[in-house]
Amino acid sequence: MEKFHGFKASSSNWKPNLGGRLPRQIQRALPIYAGVILFILFLSYGNSFTPKFEVAHVKKRSVNGQKVLGADSLAQKSPTRFPKKIWQTWKIDPLGFEDRDLTCARTWTQKNPGHRYEVLTDNNDLYYVETxxxxxxxxxSDIVEVYKALTAKIIKADLLRYLVMYIEGGIYADIDVEALKPIDRFIPERYNEGDIxxxxxxxxxxxxxxxxxxxxxxxxxxCQWTFMCKPGxxxxxxxxxxxxxxxNELSKKQGVPISDLKLDFDEVISGTxxxxxxxxxxxxxSIKNxxxxxxxxxHNIPESKVVxxxxxxxxxxFAAGQGHSDSGNHNARxxxxxxxxxASKWPTAHPRYKHPVYGEVEKCNWEVECVKMWDYNTAxxxxxxEEEKQKLIIEKNQADMQKQAEDEAFARKLEAYEAARAAQEAGRTLAGQETGVASMSRPASQFLGLAAATDSFSKRLE
Structure with a gap:
């Protein structure tokens, strides 16, 4: 019992009414008590070093012969606040962005200086997924293999945003989405960020x-061209x-590997x-509630809600100015x-259903009477x-060709108009450098004459 003398000395203030000496049974039990206390202390301090978010510790199940993570088996605890990260994906890195993409990207960084901004590209996306x-x-490995097998760019882009947001959290936005307000405005003040x-x-x-x-x-x-979430x-x-x-089911149905899948517009919308x-x-x-x-x-919610x-x-x-769904406009508060x-050019590779005569019903933009007319005509x-159908198809093709010719002619006129306007501006600049029209060189005078002509052409276009 020598090694417990210190423990006894440290407890000298404790003076039970036992005649100055502990019963032998209690003395024998002291090592057990001490061990229990030390074990409890170890667990308490050990838990303080456990990370709050441990994404790797998950259960697995089998789906279609693959090891797949059970979504309902995840046990991570979401952080209280949203990560200050902005994610986008594109073909190239920001140094090579076209002006229009760069303009949109800058709105995110300028309005959110406290956020990290990162773009995953066609050159580093696979490395990110593998890592x-x-x-x-x-x-x-099943996720990595599926991602590597994909050749449909829009499917890959959709999947990548979900993978990134699962790991990182923060906000995702398509490359052609412009920030109108700071991210801090995304959650109204009446809500507690920790509850979302x-x-x-x-x-x-x-x-x-x-x-x-x-x-x-x-x-x-x-909308999934912009959304925000916490990791895990x-x-x-x-x-x-x-x-x-x-x-995998579509691969079996079409009898081809995932890399060779053929997808139409509606399959992309419903699949990813x-x-x-x-x-x-x-x-x-539904699970949470x-x-x-x-x-x-x-439906028709007048204000935001948490479910x-x-x-x-x-x-x-996130979807103002669509012309349907009571979407309002971009000037709204x-x-x-x-x-x-x-950047939404993917439908060219995955076309919508297009009737040979009446075209795409989506062009009605959810206008009730237009959709009814499309349904009536197609019926x-x-x-x-078959002879009557072919006649209508030929007439439609001829009308399309005529419209295309008219559009091309208008495009040429518009190009000439823009060139004339540019010349007009050049003429005004040159005129400003001289003392007056009388002292201008002949080319500058011609520019001013051209400006008058372009003004007249502008009115005709309007």
Whole structure:
């Protein structure tokens, strides 16, 4: 018992009424008590060094023969605040951006000087995925292999944003999205940031079209060209897993590897785009709330609301100026970003359904009477004989060719007009350098004459 003399001495103030000596049974039990106390202290101090977010410690399950992370098995605790990170993805790094892309990118850095800004490119995206999802990351080789196999750029771009936001959190924005307000304005003051895991906005709110064969599946959706979340959210991994299951099933259906899949516009939207994003978010809300959350919860919402830890903003926040869904305009106080669409060229590789005579119903832009007319005309077309159909198709093609010729002629006139305006400005600059028109050189006088002509042409264009 010698080694416990110190313990006894340190407790000299404790004087039980035992005649100055502890019973032998208690003396024998002291080592056990001391061991228990030390063990408790060890656990208490040990827990203080445990990281709050440990993404690698997860359970796995098998889907389609692959080891897949169970979205509902994630046990990470979201941080109290959103990471101050801005993420974008593009073909090249910012040093090579075109002026229009650079202009949009600068709005994010200028309005958010306290945030880190990073762009993943076609040259470093795979390295990022391998680093964070390979053996040295969360060890998800199935995700890495699917990503490496993808050749459809839009599918890869969609998947990459979800992977990055799962690992990093922060805010994601497409390269052609301009920041109108600072990110600090994205969460209204009446909310506690610690209660929110994700910030999204309504994009399309047209439930009246739910039964339409083409418009129905995309008539109610959240925007995914801009959204904000904390790292390690189960909804992000659920979305990634849903995409991998969809790709594997589609691969079996088409009888080709993932790299050779052929996808139309609607398949992209439902597989990785806004419809897929919306389905995953609604599923997560339903799990957290204990009941099915339907789109009715977000139809015509007059102000933002939080459901299952997700802050849903009105359509005007991220998708203003669309001309539908009561999206308002970009000058509104609640408009946070502006999508310029100049980088949204992917539908050329994944075309929408286009009727041979009446074209794309999406061009109606959710206008009820226009959609009704499109439906009526296409239904009549289906009842025609093949000869009648071919006649209409020929007439339509001829009309398209004529319109194309007119558009090209107008483009040439517009080009000439812009050249004339440039010459006009040059003439004014030169005129300002002289004492007056009388002392101007002949070319400058010609410029001024040309300016008058271009003003007249401008009025005709208007």
């Amino acid at each position: 964070h999802f390979g053996p040295e990351g969360i060890n998800r 895991d994700m910030v999204i906005g309504v994009e399309i709110d047209q439930p009246d079209f739910i039964a339409h064969p083409i418009l129905g599946p995309k008539s109610m959706s959240f 959210l189960p909804v992000m991994m659920r979305l990634v897993e849903n995409i991998m299951i969809w790709l 785009g806004p419809s897929a994003f919306t389905a995953a978010v609604l599923a997560e809300m 204990g009941y099915e959350v339907k789109w009715d919860t977000f 299952g830890g997700v802050l849903v903003l009105t359509v005007e926040a 609640t408009a946070l970003v502006k999508h310029r669409y100049h 009549l077309f289906d009842g025609l004989t």
